[in-house]
Amino acid sequence: MSPLDTLIIAPLAFALASLGMGRRGAWLIVIAAPVMIALAVWLCAQVWAAPVGHSVGGWAPPLGIAIRADGLSAAFMLATAVAAGLIGLFALDEFAPPKDGETARSHTFWPLLYLLWAAVNAIFASADLFNLYVALELLTIAAVALAGFGALKAALRYFMVALLGSLSYLLGAVLIYAAYGTLDMGLLAQRAEADLPTLLAAGFITAGLIAKTALFPLHGWLPPAHGSAPAPASALLSALVVKASFFILLRFWFDAMPGISGPELAHLLGALGAAAVIYGSVQAIRQTELKPLVAYSTVAQLGYLFLVFPLAGAADEAAPWAAGAWSGGVLHALSHLFAKAAMFLAAGLMLRAAATKTIGGLEGLARAMPVTVFAFAVSAVSLMALPPSGGFMAKYLLLTSALAAGAWIYAAVMIAGGLLAAVYLFRPLARAFAGKETPVIVPTPRWLAAIPLALALLASALGLASAGPYAFIQAGAPLAAEEGLK
Amino acid sequence: MDDVFLLAALGILVSIAGALFRAWRGPTRADRMMSAQLIGTGGVGVAILLAAGRDAPAMLDVALVFALLAAFAALAFVKTATPDGAGDPEADDTEAQDREPAP
Amino acid sequence: MTPSLLYALTGAGLIALGLYGFVTRSHLIRRVLAFNVIGSGVFLVFGALGHEGGITDPVPQALIITGIVVALSLTAFAAAMIARYAEDGGGGLDPDAEDAG
Amino acid sequence: MSLVFDIALCALILGVAAMALLGRGLFASLAFFIVYGLLIALAWLSLNAIDVALAEAAIGAGVTGVLLIGAWQALNAQSALDPDPVAHWITRVFAGLGCLAIGGLLALAILAMPGGxxxxxxxxxxxxxxxxxxxxxxxxxxxxxxxxxxxxxxxxxxxxxxxxxxxxxxxxxxxxxxxxxxxxxxxxxxxxxxxxxxxxxxxxxxxxxxxxxxxxxxxxxxxxxxxxxxxxxxxxxxxxxxxxxxxxxxxxxxxxxxxxxxxxxxxxxxxxxxxxxxxxxxxxxxxxxxxxxxxxxxxxxxxxxxxxxxxx
Structure with a gap:
């Protein structure tokens, strides 16, 4: 029995079980969270020794599908297990079956949560482009449905973009099969050449995934969808869903197609990422409501991830800073995963307590609910990339790579992004600490407030114990991560 | 020999193009439905002729599924004739309402 | 011109046509229709490129069947969502296009 | 003969798709879409992909059409079928050029494929x-x-x-x-x-x-x-x-x-x-x-x- 298999099977089993159990299905999370975390830790222990992987059903590619976990996959699976587990426990407050009368939400949230979890784990494990497509669509359905818990309009808008994005990705995968007779990334790495069909296919795949990751200028759907959903749903969407499509992009360029990208494409992605950092931050500053602010911050933070492509890839020769940039990007994705989950959950509690949506209504909340506001502040520290935090560590790595590469523009954007993040995150925090009176609020259960705090502290811990995660994600890392894309 | 079947199939395709004119022109919804149904029947014919022309009897299963699913689409189409999509255009609607009170 | 090439090019044509329809028509039902047309165009390219001498590669065939079911799942969810959105008074247009216009 | 049949079928498919996507009147579009699914199933038959033809006949032409008819019915009840606008002509020109470019590149890629x-x-x-x-x-x-x-x-x-x-x-x-x-x-x-x-x-x-x-x-x-x-x-x-x-x-x-x-x-x-x-x-x-x-x-x-x- 391999933990890799089990990490795919278990969330699917939980999804079916929660659907079958009806109203009692909600309490399954109490079992699911520790089980999934334990499995992910087990996988990490195995991967620490050596990357694992095998063919499903014993059918080797190109006929069959290979699944595998290197440090990157295992780290994402562990982070997902912790984040999704904690978010699930948090959601018990909102989506446990009510005493009087059942609602569609208390019944459908839980299967959707496990389906989303299964989809991201399948994505982290898969080495097959078509298998990734099916998992991506599972993710789309669960994510759009969760966004629909908030506002149908926003969810519908998201859905339409996601539909086109999936087709674009699928078309790319189809062209690759026609050209190379395989969908396996390992075989593709040996076979792929930079000819027209391959570049076109790579373009379609990239465009589709960019739309799903909400990279500027295809970000328009994200702020309304993430900003209007209930807190646990927003946290899942911002922490996990957009990371999954980014993860495929990373895999595709660094594992499957290390030899075909020219510096132009890498710089195009980098330029869009840089634009996202600036645009998202400026928009976040302009928001008057808290959750749209946090959602625009996601747009900005996702921008940093795309700086990996030029910094780790655009040089003509093997670049000594490539490994640093690649690891910085991955660490940024992981710390943003924790920090943003924490921030959305904390924001949800703060808004509920203050019975408002606006930032102005948060006045004095720091005295009424210190734990929650502290959690918000700690996650903000990570997003602003101040030490000690995972965000600091990640951006430090990215910044030193940019300086080593002489990429002054990217370096300037990163510094500006950090300052702008400080501006937009300072506003809600300043309101929460402002005033003299302690507002009277409905008290939040202590266990509920502890969850965002735990997530925020995890984001910080990534920075404090950075050497461990840094070494771990490089276990079995693709050569391209060390030497750059060609 | 095979060409005879394919020629016949081609003939049906041409007739489908003719039926398409009616689906485009309308003017009533019933015209469009009937035209789609007619084309469905044409599809069954083409599938059978292809099965003979290409000597692949399994293609007959496709003709079978066409025939079954065409009836299905027809019923869904017909349902659009009543305002709530639940009635039977054949039945006098008030009489139907009496029999089965709407919830 | 082989049948393989003919159908693959038809698939390419459907993709282009469907994309044009998706972009220029903002009614939600039309967008779902366009999604399905593009999807079947992609499948046609997939199947036709694995076809030669009367034989079609079974791997694309199987994957296309999977793809058809996935597209159906998305269409079903989209149809239900469009219906609910209209009941909530949202109308029939893609909110994205509405905001832009 | 076979090729003539294929060419006629492909022409019909493209024509019907265009009518479904670009025509006026959503109901007519749905009727065309159901016909479209049927023709695509015939294309799969002609490619000797019978399993796919079965799936397309059942799902593409059948269930998808019925699903969309259901959505049409719901929107009709809410008077949400109108407006069914067409984009501004400038958008149409740019969209047309973009789609032509994508279709052209795809065609080039298809011609460059190894076959088999x-x-x-x-x-x-x-x-x-x-x-x-x-x-x-x-x-x-x-x-x-x-x-x-x-x-x-x-x-x-x-x-x-x-x-x-x-x-x-x-x-x-x-x-x-x-x-x-x-x-x-x-x-x-x-x-x-x-x-x-x-x-x-x-x-x-x-x-x-x-x-x-x-x-x-x-x-x-x-x-x-x-x-x-x-x-x-x-x-x-x-x-x-x-x-x-x-x-x-x-x-x-x-x-x-x-x-x-x-x-x-x-x-x-x-x-x-x-x-x-x-x-x-x-x-x-x-x-x-x-x-x-x-x-x-x-x-x-x-x-x-x-x-x-x-x-x-």
Whole structure:
């Protein structure tokens, strides 16, 4: 029995079980969270020794599908297990079956949560482009449905973009099969050449995934969808869903197609990422409501991830800073995963307590609910990339790579992004600490407030114990991560 | 020999193009439905002729599924004739309402 | 011109046509229709490129069947969502296009 | 001759697609779309991909069309069919140029492809190990069973997603309206005559699937069509969404599939079938899947609950 298999099977089993159990299905999370975390830790222990992987059903590619976990996959699976587990426990407050009368939400949230979890784990494990497509669509359905818990309009808008994005990705995968007779990334790495069909296919795949990751200028759907959903749903969407499509992009360029990208494409992605950092931050500053602010911050933070492509890839020769940039990007994705989950959950509690949506209504909340506001502040520290935090560590790595590469523009954007993040995150925090009176609020259960705090502290811990995660994600890392894309 | 079947199939395709004119022109919804149904029947014919022309009897299963699913689409189409999509255009609607009170 | 090439090019044509329809028509039902047309165009390219001498590669065939079911799942969810959105008074247009216009 | 037929078919497909996408009037577009699905199924027949043709005939031309007719009906009731605007001409010009460019690049890529029949030889050489005569089934339930497992879950996920749209206070209710028909009318006779035929065709398609074209998904669709026919004809009502029997029908296929995968993971590897029992296990999965797919599809067409339960 391999933990890799089990990490795919278990969330699917939980999804079916929660659907079958009806109203009692909600309490399954109490079992699911520790089980999934334990499995992910087990996988990490195995991967620490050596990357694992095998063919499903014993059918080797190109006929069959290979699944595998290197440090990157295992780290994402562990982070997902912790984040999704904690978010699930948090959601018990909102989506446990009510005493009087059942609602569609208390019944459908839980299967959707496990389906989303299964989809991201399948994505982290898969080495097959078509298998990734099916998992991506599972993710789309669960994510759009969760966004629909908030506002149908926003969810519908998201859905339409996601539909086109999936087709674009699928078309790319189809062209690759026609050209190379395989969908396996390992075989593709040996076979792929930079000819027209391959570049076109790579373009379609990239465009589709960019739309799903909400990279500027295809970000328009994200702020309304993430900003209007209930807190646990927003946290899942911002922490996990957009990371999954980014993860495929990373895999595709660094594992499957290390030899075909020219510096132009890498710089195009980098330029869009840089634009996202600036645009998202400026928009976040302009928001008057808290959750749209946090959602625009996601747009900005996702921008940093795309700086990996030029910094780790655009040089003509093997670049000594490539490994640093690649690891910085991955660490940024992981710390943003924790920090943003924490921030959305904390924001949800703060808004509920203050019975408002606006930032102005948060006045004095720091005295009424210190734990929650502290959690918000700690996650903000990570997003602003101040030490000690995972965000600091990640951006430090990215910044030193940019300086080593002489990429002054990217370096300037990163510094500006950090300052702008400080501006937009300072506003809600300043309101929460402002005033003299302690507002009277409905008290939040202590266990509920502890969850965002735990997530925020995890984001910080990534920075404090950075050497461990840094070494771990490089276990079995693709050569391209060390030497750059060609 | 095979060409005879394919020629016949081609003939049906041409007739489908003719039926398409009616689906485009309308003017009533019933015209469009009937035209789609007619084309469905044409599809069954083409599938059978292809099965003979290409000597692949399994293609007959496709003709079978066409025939079954065409009836299905027809019923869904017909349902659009009543305002709530639940009635039977054949039945006098008030009489139907009496029999089965709407919830 | 082989049948393989003919159908693959038809698939390419459907993709282009469907994309044009998706972009220029903002009614939600039309967008779902366009999604399905593009999807079947992609499948046609997939199947036709694995076809030669009367034989079609079974791997694309199987994957296309999977793809058809996935597209159906998305269409079903989209149809239900469009219906609910209209009941909530949202109308029939893609909110994205509405905001832009 | 064959090529002339193919050219005519392709021209028709492109023309009908254009009418469905660009014409005026949504109802006419739906009629064209149903015709389009049928023509695409014929294209698959001509490419000798009979399994795909079956799936397209059942799903593409049948169920998708009915789903969209349902959405049309709902929007019609809300007067949300109009407006159906066409983009400004400047947008149209740019969109047209962009799509032409994409289509042109695609055509160039297609012309540059190596051709051939891909993995056909590998599949035929290997499928004997599964004792299956149908190569497509061997890929679907053998070599790429993992995709198929996920796909069955995707279908179920769509149903959960549709249920999440249930209006306030109606959870546990019954999907769709209660259908009325004149007892001796054409519709009621349809409802009595066709479902048994559909049932037989469905079971036949699963049975045939291991050695001839057919399989769980095509069969499930035909079974679902039979179910929906009975509902549309007013002979049978949809079940309440919380009904335990319904839950069992929805879950049995994916659950059995997952269980086989998990047992495999315990002994050899994820989704490795027990040696010597591959075919019976695959058949069992297919029958269970067909049932679950039928139930899932039927409820997807019915939509979220619309009426309070327990009132029949």
């Amino acid at each position: 029949t891909g993995l056909t030889t590998e599949v035929i050489d290997t499928q004997g190990q599964l004792d299956l005569g149908n190569s497509v089934t061997a890929v679907l339930l053998g070599f790429r069973a993992y995709d198929t497992l996920l796909e069955s879950i995707v279908l179920l996920a769509a149903l959960v997603a549709v249920w999440s749209l249930t209006p306030q206070g109606l959870w546990g209710g019954i999907p769709g309206p209660r259908h009325r028909t004149r007892p001796d009318g054409v519709m009621a006779s349809f409802g009595r005559l066709l479902p048994p035929a559909g049932l037989i065709a469905g079971v036949y398609l699963v049975w045939a699937g291991s050695d001839a074209p057919g399989g769980a998904f095509q069969a499930g669709t035909v079974l679902a069509a039979a179910w929906i026919l009975a509902v549309l004809a007013g002979l049978q009502d949809e079940p309440e969404v919380t009904s335990p029997l319904l839950r069992a029908a929805l879950l049995i296929g994916p659950a059995l599939f997952l269980l086989v995968g998990a047992v495999g993971a315990g002994f050899g590897g994820f989704l490795a079938y027990p040696e010597g029992f591959e075919k019976p296990v695959i058949l069992a999965i297919e029958y269970a899947l067909a049932l679950s797919i039928a139930a899932t599809l039927a409820l997807l067409v019915a939509g979220p609950p619309r009426r309070p339960g327990g009132a029949r």
